[in-house]
Amino acid sequence: DAGVIQSPRHEVTEMGQEVTLRCKPISGHNSLFWYRQTMMRGLELLIYFNNNVPIDDSGMPEDRFSAKMPNASFSTLKIQPSEPRDSAVYFCASSPDRYNSPLHFGNGTRLTVT
Amino acid sequence: TQLLEQSPQFLSIQEGENLTVYCNSSSVFSSLQWYRQEPGEGPVLLVTVVTGGEVKKLKRLTFQFGDARKDSSLHITAAQPGDTGLYLCAGGGFGGTSYGKLTFGQGTILTVHP
Numbered sequence: 624d625a626g627v628i629q630s631p632r633h634e635v636t637e638m639g640q641e642v643t644l645r646c647k648p649i650s651g652h653n654s655l656f657w658y659r660q661t662m663m664r665g666l667e668l669l670i671y672f673n674n675n676v677p678i679d680d681s682g683m684p685e686d687r688f689s690a691k692m693p694n695a696s697f698s699t700l701k702i703q704p705s706e707p708r709d710s711a712v713y714f715c716a717s718s719p720d721r722y723n724s725p726l727h728f729g730n731g732t733r734l735t736v737t
Numbered sequence: 738t739q740l741l742e743q744s745p746q747f748l749s750i751q752e753g754e755n756l757t758v759y760c761n762s763s764s765v766f767s768s769l770q771w772y773r774q775e776p777g778e779g780p781v782l783l784v785t786v787v788t789g790g791e792v793k794k795l796k797r798l799t800f801q802f803g804d805a806r807k808d809s810s811l812h813i814t815a816a817q818p819g820d821t822g823l824y825l826c827a828g829g830g831f832g833g834t835s836y837g838k839l840t841f842g843q844g845t846i847l848t849v850h851p
Contacts, residue, residue, distance in 0.1 A: 627779070656839075666780075666825065666841040679838065714779050723768040723787060723829050726839060728779025 629715050629729035637737055641703040644732045646715030647696055656726060657690055657700050658714040672698065705736045740764070741828050743842030750816055751850050758811045758824055758845045766828035769802050769809040770839065774823040816849045
């Protein structure tokens with residue numbers, strides 16, 4: 624099992640540019656989560672999907688953030704336009720079902736917006 | 738919004754000492770999970786506790802879920818340098834859109850000196 628795969632591992636971009644983060648969940652897992660981690664705010668849930676359908680996006684900070692899951696094996700998180708305060712480590716996680724299941728995290732994308 | 742307060746935020750101890758990390762909330766959780774995160778990686782699950790009063794042991798680590806399912810603790814006996822890392826507690830939600838959500842505490846950064 625390859626685990627949750629995220630790309631890129633690092634992204635440096637200038638303010639105003641579009642950023643797309645990618646995630647491949649573990650095969651057979653039907654829930655997918657996007658988290659953001661910063662020193663100040665810890666791990667924050669941005670959005671989660673179940674069976675490719677967004678269930679709760681209340682953590683998405685602004686309209687500049689959008690997430691899609693076109694199929695069971697791929698999800699994207701897009702920021703357009705990016706701002707310096709978006710700098711953080713973004714994690715994708717998947718789980719086999721919704722109730723009390725452990726999350727399997729990817730190794731994250733470290734985003735720096737200058 | 739369910740909040741989890743973790744304490745202490747930082748812990749620096751010598752090899753062989755014992756320590757306890759606390760995770761507290763005013764909310765009831767369906768489960769409590771503990772994760773460990775190392776630099777440059779995503780969090781990895783240590784244990785899940787589901788029943789109020791439940792105690793689980795993982796070698797030198799002991800996890801307890803409070804009777805009211807609002808708090809939890811992690812106790813490490815005879816800490817070793819390999820225990821160094823960020824420890825995160827996470828509470829599971831109940832019905833509606835909270836069904837599959839995990840709320841994370843801010844984390845405890847543990848450093849064990851040889």
